[in-house]
Amino acid sequence: MKVDWEAVGQSLDAEGHAIIESVLRPAQCEALASLYARDELFRSRVVMARHGFGSGEYKYLAYPLPPLVARLREAFYPRLVPIANRWHQAMGIDVRFPPTHEEFIARCHAAGQARPTPLLLQYGEGDYNCLHQDLYGEHVFPLQVVLLLSEPGRDFTGGEFVMTEQRPRMQSRPIVLPLRQGDAAIIAVHHRPVQGTRGPYRVNLRHGVSRVRSGHRHTAGIIFHDAA
Template identity: 65%
Template sequence: MSSLATRPADRAVGRIGEHVASLDWQRLHEAIDERGFAVTEPVLGKAECRTLAGLYDDASLFRSRIVMARHSFGRGEYQYFSYPLPEWVAEMRVAFYAHLAPVANRWHAALNSGIRFPDEHRDFLNRCHDAGQTQPTPLLLRYGVGDYNCLHQDLYGEHVFPLQVAILLSEPGADFTGGEFVLTEQRPRMQSRPEVVGLTQGAAVVFAVNERPVAGKRGVYRVRMRHGVSQVKSGHRHVLGLIFHDAL
């Protein structure tokens, strides 16, 4: 078992969690509300990125492996971590949730949803687990030449946290080329709008899982968002995905 292993979401936040907490969350919240996503400064250093990417080959850390082509998801593969999560993964999941829960609650209020999210991630996971959503959803993705990820949403059950995080573990231009992170949004009675999101190694993109509220002339309406990855042209691309709800 990797030395990064720990129990899920029940430890004091460490150095990486403190780095997440120190981000300019006012700017990030404004960007998330305005565009449905925001890009952070690097939250992981090069060595930390290499360590996390290197976990991919340790099968003992994962509960399942998905080859995208078998399911028409694209090309490439990813693995879902099992509990206990690696220490840094658990740390970042707790730290990001604490700053995203207020946005999630504001969005649900704007959309007239009666669902509200607790301040602590542990309490939200208890809600998921009580509903049978007990499978951890943080994952590592690995892409090679020609690989890509079709536009999709990560839902997994009745209880869905409306934001998620992807952290680029590889260095663009050095480890891989191509492989851009892509978002689309579908506004009512309009064609889909694409967005290519530039990331540096160790940086995170926070983005909407499914729907977000947008103010219009006739009030607030729902904008549906999807995400994916364009084709990798060379090298290998590794990404850490942080999904805050667990799966059935």
């Protein structure tokens, strides 16, 4: 798979998100989605309605991660580090990220953030995910990856991946990301810098999923920091 990482960086800088098409083949998507039934692979299960998060459920994978998930985490991280460090510099945040994911995870674990955060999500008819941010502790990598494992129009209808962006003294801007099966969306976790007339300022982003009208929707989330 060839990725124009310069274009990815430009999209992230301009919009807070970027889409990479066909990161996974259909067979890989189906194999990853099928892991949801294997409880021994997960550390916890969250039923969204119990917590006011929406409707549907998700499970956090346990260590050791499935090989495909581990490879994706390791492959994306070094490509995103230059963007993450550039964003932190622009936003006046002193923290910088090391070049390898292994080094960053060691930092998380030393601070007590030792629970893995990659997850699989499952939605049925009527399910949705409220707008939220995946933070989990003091150490937060500012970008994450969402992979759609089902095919819109065939496996489900509705269920659009959505984001909102809140700029100071302005109303929220809605964003809909048109993903197909196997596509990856790289998104801002929390803040991103925007260049203003007086220099860069921070905008706040959240993401979620609109109501699924029919069928079943499966997603994988690759979060680079671990949880406390």
